[in-house]
Amino acid sequence: MNFRQLDLNLLRVLVAIHRTRSVTEAGKSLALSQPAASNALARLRDFFGDELFVRSPVGLQPTRLCEQLAPAIQAQLLAMESLVQNHQPFDALSSQRHWRLSLSDLGEILFFPRLAAALRSESPHARLSNVSVDASQVATALEARDIDLAVGILKSQHRGIRSQLLFRERYMAISSKGGPPTRRGLSKTLSHAQLAQARFVVVAPTATFHGSVEKMLTGMKLQDRILIRPRHFGSIAELAQNTDLLCIVPEMYARDLCQRLQLQMWAIEDAPVYEVNMVWHSSTDQDADQQWMRSAIKRLFARV
Structure with a gap:
């Protein structure tokens, strides 16, 4: 096993399959076709000499080796992403950032209009989406960067999740x-x-x-x-x-x-x-763009 021969892009596929338990869903999250995601898994299996995932009635289940690899690899990928982003200055006025928040139905009614108005004034090129995430899956979605932050009746009970009372x-x-x-x-x-x-x-x-x-x-x-x-x-x-x-x-x-x-x-x-809290992943603590958005939400909605 020669690490220099490993295409590091394959590691993103490994983490995505581990998270979704599906080659197809992993491909969608990475903008890859199903055949491309399947080919990536085949190359990973060949490199590690292990099946990595086996089929089960509830989706793909990771092997023992995969369970050792995937969480550690994901942590390293998140650290590298934050390192790169922290070296890029954030200018809200010119940013074309696509913000993905998770709000409940009522949260969308109460928070979205004011937040959208603030964005149009302070970051007019930005986009804003409310991503539907079950409350029990918010921590996973934050860790996977499927969403940037969430607001609601939420607790930071998972490792790596930060929260602030609004x-x-x-x-x-x-x-x-x-x-x-x-x-x-x-x-x-x-x-x-x-x-x-x-x-x-x-x-x-x-x-x-x-x-x-x-x-x-x-x-x-x-x-x-x-x-x-x-x-x-x-x-x-x-x-x-x-x-x-x-x-x-x-x-x-x-x-x-x-x-x-x-x-x-x-x-x-x-x-x-x-309590209504704002929650985010600790890997984004120092990201300038994330700090800006958290500050905007606190300014608009915090009453503590």
Whole structure:
């Protein structure tokens, strides 16, 4: 085995297959055709004298040698990428950077417009995409550079993942002006007894739903009073305006809707408070472009 004879581009293919467990998906992530990715795997197998990946019902499974190689190689590739980027000055005004963020459905509603407006003003040639990533896969996507950063109810529980608290949030109840409960005889906070007289709309997006609202209502023994469970927040305004239901949503969104529409809003007794964090991979800590974007997000949204 002569290292000088190894095409280092093949190592990117090895890492991509290890991450995706698929030759086809690895090729797509590297802009390679399926035959080109398969040929690269064949050359890797020949060089290392090992199968590296074997087929299984759930995709390609790495061999013992591959499990030793792939994580170490990925770490080195990320280090080299950061080294190169850190030696390139970043000019937001002229940058054509394509920013790939991961935000929930509600995050896109609340954060994307302001962030897009800031980019148009400060970095007009940049592009911005919201990449759909399951909350459980955010760390993997950050490590693979599939996304640059994520914002949401996320924790930095994986090695190499950094996080910064942007703000703390709680749940509020909103309804139409004429819908129950009426304000007569009510404080600005709904008690458990008052909630027990209502029926609810609770949003449950598949990718990011963390269960806090369900847990809260279950603890109050009110879970059976949830009548509507939309997957997205886009329908909440219509539901609040046109039904007699209480919609339970995060405070930031509740205030936004109540400022624009004829709705009423209450705090909820013992509603859980949760943290909204910005998370990124530690390998980008010193990247000038990443530092600029993190600073922009903190400036726009941090309330700590």
